[in-house]
Amino acid sequence: MELFKQSSINWIGKKWWFVAISLFAFAIGVVGYLMHGGLNYGIDFTGGTLVQIKFKDRPDLDRIRAAMEQGAASAPLIQTFGPVSENTVQVRLQTALGAEQRVEVGRESLIATLRKTYDPEHLGSQQTDLNAAGEDALRRYLTDTDPDALRTRNKTSQEIENYYQNLAGSILDYRNKTMGGLVPSLQSLKEAGASDAVIAGLQKQFYTGPFAIKGLESIGAVVGSDLRRRAGLAIGLSFLGMMVYIAIRFKPIYGVAAVVALIHDVTITLGFFALTQKEISLTVIAALLTLVGYSVNDTIVIFDRVRENLRLMRKESLFNILNLSINQTLSRTIMTSGFTFLAVFSLFLFGGEVLNGFSFALTVGIIIGSYSTIALASTIVEWWYRTIEQKPKRQVA
Amino acid sequence: MVLVFMVICVYYFVSPRGKGESWMSRLNLGLDLKGGIHLVLKVVTDDALNQELAQDAEGISQELKSKNIPFTASKKGNGFSVETTGVDSARANEARAYLESTFGRRYSVRSAVADGKTNFSMSFLGSYTRELRESTVRQALETIRRRVDDLGVTEPTLQIYGGSGEEIQDQIIVELPGIDDPDRVKSIIANTAQLELRLVKKDQGGPFSSIESAVQANAGMIPSEYEILPYRDDREQQGKIEYLVVNKIPVITGKDLKTARRSTDSAGAPAVGFFLTSDGAQLFSRATEQHVGERLAIVLDDVVNSAPVINERIGAEGIIHGSFTVQQAEDLSLLLRSGALPASLVTLAQQSVGASLGNDSITSGIMASMIGFGLILVGMLVYYRSSGINAIICLLANLFILMGFMGAVGATLTLPGIAGIILTIGMAVDANILIFERIREELRSGKTVRAAVDTGFSKVFWTIFDSNVTTLIAAAFLFQFGTGPIRGFAVTLTVGLLANMFTAIYVSHRLFEWVLGTRRVEALSI
Numbered sequence: 001m002e003l004f005k006q007s008s009i010n011w012i013g014k015k016w017w018f019v020a021i022s023l024f025a026f027a028i029g030v031v032g033y034l035m036h037g038g039l040n041y042g043i044d045f046t047g048g049t050l051v052q053i054k055f056k057d058r059p060d061l062d063r064i065r066a067a068m069e070q071g072a073a074s075a076p077l078i079q080t081f082g083p084v085s086e087n088t089v090q091v092r093l094q095t096a097l098g099a100e101q102r103v104e105v106g107r108e109s110l111i112a113t114l115r116k117t118y119d120p121e122h123l124g125s126q127q128t129d130l131n132a133a134g135e136d137a138l139r140r141y142l143t144d145t146d147p148d149a150l151r152t153r154n155k156t157s158q159e160i161e162n163y164y165q166n167l168a169g170s171i172l173d174y175r176n177k178t179m180g181g182l183v184p185s186l187q188s189l190k191e192a193g194a195s196d197a198v199i200a201g202l203q204k205q206f207y208t209g210p211f212a213i214k215g216l217e218s219i220g221a222v223v224g225s226d227l228r229r230r231a232g233l234a235i236g237l238s239f240l241g242m243m244v245y246i247a248i249r250f251k252p253i254y255g256v257a258a259v260v261a262l263i264h265d266v267t268i269t270l271g272f273f274a275l276t277q278k279e280i281s282l283t284v285i286a287a288l289l290t291l292v293g294y295s296v297n298d299t300i301v302i303f304d305r306v307r308e309n310l311r312l313m314r315k316e317s318l319f320n321i322l323n324l325s326i327n328q329t330l331s332r333t334i335m336t337s338g339f340t341f342l343a344v345f346s347l348f349l350f351g352g353e354v355l356n357g358f359s360f361a362l363t364v365g366i367i368i369g370s371y372s373t374i375a376l377a378s379t380i381v382e383w384w385y386r387t388i389e390q391k392p393k394r395q396v397a
Numbered sequence: 398m399v400l401v402f403m404v405i406c407v408y409y410f411v412s413p414r415g416k417g418e419s420w421m422s423r424l425n426l427g428l429d430l431k432g433g434i435h436l437v438l439k440v441v442t443d444d445a446l447n448q449e450l451a452q453d454a455e456g457i458s459q460e461l462k463s464k465n466i467p468f469t470a471s472k473k474g475n476g477f478s479v480e481t482t483g484v485d486s487a488r489a490n491e492a493r494a495y496l497e498s499t500f501g502r503r504y505s506v507r508s509a510v511a512d513g514k515t516n517f518s519m520s521f522l523g524s525y526t527r528e529l530r531e532s533t534v535r536q537a538l539e540t541i542r543r544r545v546d547d548l549g550v551t552e553p554t555l556q557i558y559g560g561s562g563e564e565i566q567d568q569i570i571v572e573l574p575g576i577d578d579p580d581r582v583k584s585i586i587a588n589t590a591q592l593e594l595r596l597v598k599k600d601q602g603g604p605f606s607s608i609e610s611a612v613q614a615n616a617g618m619i620p621s622e623y624e625i626l627p628y629r630d631d632r633e634q635q636g637k638i639e640y641l642v643v644n645k646i647p648v649i650t651g652k653d654l655k656t657a658r659r660s661t662d663s664a665g666a667p668a669v670g671f672f673l674t675s676d677g678a679q680l681f682s683r684a685t686e687q688h689v690g691e692r693l694a695i696v697l698d699d700v701v702n703s704a705p706v707i708n709e710r711i712g713a714e715g716i717i718h719g720s721f722t723v724q725q726a727e728d729l730s731l732l733l734r735s736g737a738l739p740a741s742l743v744t745l746a747q748q749s750v751g752a753s754l755g756n757d758s759i760t761s762g763i764m765a766s767m768i769g770f771g772l773i774l775v776g777m778l779v780y781y782r783s784s785g786i787n788a789i790i791c792l793l794a795n796l797f798i799l800m801g802f803m804g805a806v807g808a809t810l811t812l813p814g815i816a817g818i819i820l821t822i823g824m825a826v827d828a829n830i831l832i833f834e835r836i837r838e839e840l841r842s843g844k845t846v847r848a849a850v851d852t853g854f855s856k857v858f859w860t861i862f863d864s865n866v867t868t869l870i871a872a873a874f875l876f877q878f879g880t881g882p883i884r885g886f887a888v889t890l891t892v893g894l895l896a897n898m899f900t901a902i903y904v905s906h907r908l909f910e911w912v913l914g915t916r917r918v919e920a921l922s923i
Contacts, residue, residue: 052754082757107747126722134578137724144723172577172752176432181753215754216579220745223437230880238874242867249863286813286886289875290820293868293890297824300864301831308856332827332834339776339830340823343769347819350768352761354429354754358816359765 011326011374012319012382018375022264025368029271039274042281045228047221049093049107052081052214053114054182059089059211067117068110076110082353086180088214107218118210129209130202131175131182138206139168147201167194182212231285238289239263242296250303253389257380258299261372265295269365278357287358291365294340298333298373305329306378318385322378330374337370407797409804424804425552426574427811427885430759432752433574434582437558437745440537440567442530444740446477446521449529453500453519454479460499466492469514478520479504489515530565536739538569541586543735548582551575552809568745574809579749581728587742589698590732592654593647594715596684597692597704604628604639604704611640622646626694628701641701643694648684650737653677657733659726660716667726668718671733678713686710697729762815769819773826781833783922787908788829791900795825798896799889811885821893824868828861828901833923846921847913854906861901865894 033039043050053059061078068076068091081090093110115123122129128137142164150160174192175183183189185208186199194202219227239259247255266288273280305325313321344366348359428435450473457479458471469483484492489508496506496517504519521529534557545553550573559566576582597603598615605611611625612618619625619642628641653673660670673681685693685707694701695717703718721729774792778785799821803810835857839849869891876887 052751054753132578134576134581137578140723140727176577176752177756179753180757181751212751212753214751215749216751217748218744218746219748220437222439223746227880230878231883234875234878234883237878238871241870241874245867245870246863282880282883283812283816286816286883289871289883289886290816293820293871294823296867296871297827297864300867301827301860304860304863328838329834332830335780335830335834336823336827339773339826342772342776343766343819343822346769346772347762347765350761350765352757352765354758355762355765355812358812362816362819 007327007330008323009327009330010323012322012379015375015379015383018379022268022372022376025268026271029268029274032271032275032277036274036277039270040277040279042279042284043092043094043217043219043224044282045224045280046094047219047224049091049110049219050215050217051091051107051110052088052216053091054086054088054180054212054214055118056087056182056184056208056210058084058087061089063117064089064091064114067113088180107216111213114211122207122209127207128205130186130206131209131212133206135168135172138171139165141205142168142198142201145201145204147198148195149197167198181214183208227282231282235285235289238292246300246303250307253381253384254303257377257384258296258303260380261299261377262292262295264372264376265291265365265368268368269361272364273361276360278360281357283355284357284361287361288365290362291369294366295369295373298336298370299377301332302326302329302373302378306381319382322382326374326378333370333374337366341366403794403797405801407801409801424800425807425809426755426759427809427814428572428574428748428750428755429812430755430762430810431574432577432750432755433572434576434579434750435573435746435748436571436583436586437747438541438569438571438587438742439745440534440569441741441743442533442565442567445529445533446526447473450477450479450521454481457481457496460495461492464491464495468492474518476520477526478518481517481519482514484515484517486510486513486515492517527565530567533739534565534567534569537742540736540738541569541571544585544731545571545573547731547735548585550582569742575752576749577752579747581724583744583747585728585732587744588732589738589741590651590735591698591737592651592733593696594649594681595643595645595647595694595696596688597694598623598642598644599691601642602692603641605641606639608640611642615642626696626699626701628694628704641692641694641704643696643701647696648693649673649677649681651733652736653680654733657730659723659730662716662718666718667721667723668716669721669726669730669733670714670716671730672714675713681715682710682712758812762812766815766819770822773822777826777829781923784833784836787905787912788826788833790908791829791905792822792825794904795821795893795896795900798900799893802892802896803889808888809885810889813883813886814889817886817889818893820868820890821897824865824894825897825901827864828857828897829905831857831860832901832905836921836923840921840923849921850906850909850913854902854909858902861898865898869894 059080061080065076065078068078077092077094079090081088091110093107119129130138143161146160146164148163150163155163171189171192171194174189175181178191179188186202186206189199189202190196239262242262243255243259245255246258269288269291270280273284278284302325305328306321309316309321309325309328310318316324341363344359344362347355348363351359454471454473458468458481461468461471461481461484466488467483467485468481471479471481474480481492481496489510492515493506493508496504496519500506500519503522503525505522506517506519508515508517510516538555538557542553542555545555552574554570554572556570557566558568558570571586573582601614603611603614605614608625622645623642624645625640626643628639653676655672655674655677657669657671660668662668689707689709692704692706694704696702697717717729770792774785774789777788777792781788796818799818802808832853836849836853839852840846844852872887872890872894875883876891879887
């Protein structure tokens with residue numbers, strides 16, 4: 001099968017269209033940026049606390065919000081996390097940047113508030129919440145109390161220990177893998193292979209709380225600014241490294257053009273983040289780096305073809321050679337982008353909540369990256385030789 | 398040869414790590430996929446400096462007393478210094494000689510004369526401050542390592558790390574995968590666990606309901622060798638805090654402990670039993686013999702945990718009770734076993750991923766990746782027909798080499814690492830597409846199948862080389878300067894790209910040659 005025969009589109013001739021499109025996309029980003037007052041940085045960069053909590057029953061966001069707002073320094077951001085049927089919410093508390101306060105404070109008050117609101121009967125009780133218990137505590141309790149009465153059945157202590165270790169493991173696997181982190185009642189542990197005697201024994205020390213903390217992240221302002229600085233440094237230096245390599249392998253202006261195209265891609269993708277107010281976390285930064293990788297790869301494929309054609313067709317003008325090279329590689333550009341888009345888009349659709357920002361960045365980025373390769377990088381090279389360096393140096397590398 | 402290499406890779410990818418472990422267990426999953434805890438702790442190295450200054454000030458004052466040199470006071474001054482004031486000028490030279498010979502290596506000693514008395518001011522040398530701070534951080538790391546090992550965490554990562562613009566690296570990164578009760582583990586790691594047994598003041602020692610009443614009871618002035626500490630014995634006081642006046646100098650400290658373990662007190666409640674080293678036991682039995690009938694305060698991190706009356710001489714072991722749960726008693730004994738931290742720790746950042754959240758991420762992440770990968774494979778087959786099989790073999794080979802490498806060196810796979818894999822797969826697909834498109838072009842220009850394949854590969858070589866090397870350069874910088882997640886990305890990307898150059902350029906070419914070599918091919922299915 002072959003979808004694309006050799007095309008003969010005059011790409012470079014349409015440069016003003018491309019400039020217009022890029023400016024338009026850029027303007028959308030600026031509008032989004034101004035409308036929402038900036039990018040929505042994640043707590044990786046701003047400092048703060050982010051907690052995902054799963055509830056037994058459908059959570060009432062307003063009730064949580066009302067409880068949190070009492071005594072909280074800044075208004076918490078509360079939203080549902082993942083599908084509604086999961087009964088999970090995400091709470092975000094912001095700390096003021098620059099203040100070196102203890103990161104524990106926000107988190108501890110948040111959990112205390114939740115306990116007070118949703119689980120008042122167990123405040124200060126000696127019982128343990130099974131939904132917050134670790135394997136150690138469970139195993140130790142089971143081994144100590146021996147609800148299945150193994151000690152009466154002539155077992156070695158090693159056998160007893162292994163038995164309860166496995167039981168504790170399967171109860172927690174049931175909680176974490178089957179039930180998504182929250183067991184509704186001790187009775188339901190039957191499904192995890194616990195006997196009636198074990199459940200009765202557990203009831204003396206354990207109860208099942210109405211919510212469970214699935215994930216929690218607290219970043220102090222100091223670490224936040226450090227992470228931001230390091231991420232910036234890493235990205236800046238890697239851009240520089242790529243520019244130098246391309247400049248050596250091709251011509252200096254090719255390196256500059258490639259990096260300008262990359263900055264274009266990253267800026268416009270960030271514009272979409274400003275518009276949708278999706279959160280920018282370290283994972284999203286990894287996604288931006290991925291799109292940089294794709295985009296520079298595309299650009300080099302075209303430049304490589306230009307290099308080859310310049311050698312083959314010494315009489316042709318640079319303008320025509322650039323057009324020809326883009327056309328010759330067009331089929332490949334579209335196929336590659338199409339396939340990677342498939343992979344990334346399926347990650348966006350099925351990848352779940354945690355991967356959402358990541359796959360969004362890639363989905364948007366791949367489209368923009370392919371576009372900028374065709375539209376921008378070559379145009380810059382052509383513009384350079386037409387206006388700045390009047391006589392194009394034809395021998396490239 | 399290639400085949401043997403592939404088999405090795407597949408072996409490292411899927412084989413269990415050891416007996417009784419599950420398939421693919423060589424692959425370490427990062428916190429974000431497995432659940433666990435990540436902490437950034439700052440060691441408050443000032444603590445260690447202040448402690449040493451206070452000790453030296455105390456040492457000076459004892460030495461001057463024993464030499465009968467008159468002086469007013471010797472105490473810790475502002476800005477990491479020890480101030481010895483009011484030394485009799487007639488004997489100032491003697492005092493100076495002593496200070497310089499004993500402390501000259503660590504301090505710079507200056508003196509000034511005022512009102513016929515000489516004042517000495519000693520401040521830490523810059524190089525020594527640095528040395529002490531660094532060794533404090535290293536000691537803290539060692540203590541944390543002992544605690545983590547005692548907890549039985551598998552694959553912990555402990556690392557000293559520098560903040561921005563800091564003079565020294567005073568942060569410690571702790572990563573513990575697979576932890577399911579992060580709050581408890583965190584409190585174990587960051588707890589100073591400074592245990593001291595000190596005598597309570599014999600008369601008017603308390604307990605008092607407030608600091609003021611303690612001062613009042615002692616005629617408005619606490620003697621300099623005593624201090625007031627909060628007293629919290631949950632079992633007897635139901636959460637109410639009282640205060641005790643206790644001796645500043647401990648009888649024994651955590652350093653004199655041989656070991657500690659969970660036990661039960663006389664009432665059968667969980668408690669912590671401790672055992673002293675032979676030196677510690679000697680000190681302890683002498684002190685308890687001399688002070689029968691007085692109270693002994695068990696001080697943990699400057700809070701009196703309990704203050705039992707000494708009934709008789711105590712030998713090598715003792716017991717700490719409080720209203721512990723079994724778990725708390727277990728944890729405290731672990732802390733005492735592993736020793737105290739040399740300075741307090743401040744948590745700069747904490748991330749804990751519940752096992753269930755990690756499980757969600759990996760399930761949906763793997764499913765989505767499979768779907769995406771499947772779509773690519775089907776697409777390649779439809780578009781490039783039989784040659785698509787070649788591409789699929791190369792893609793799978795690439796994936797196996799990458800995963801095999803990760804398994805063999807025990808690298809950790811994280812969410813951003815998966816991003817690196819996706820980029821690798823994208824570039825591998827691209828390499829194949831580049832080759833196929835080029836072969837098609839050559840076929841169109843009328844070349845024979847064999848010539849078209851050979852020219853295709855040779856022409857595309859530099860394209861693939863340049864694009865992969867450019868991305869490798871970027872990956873190298875990201876690895877060098879990036880932090881945790883960005884590094885994970887850089888690792889999978891680097892390995893993936895190297896594997897890609899090998900599979901796309903070499904393996905794919907051999908496959909074509911092998912197919913073309915076995916029979917005469919008139920038309921290539923591409």
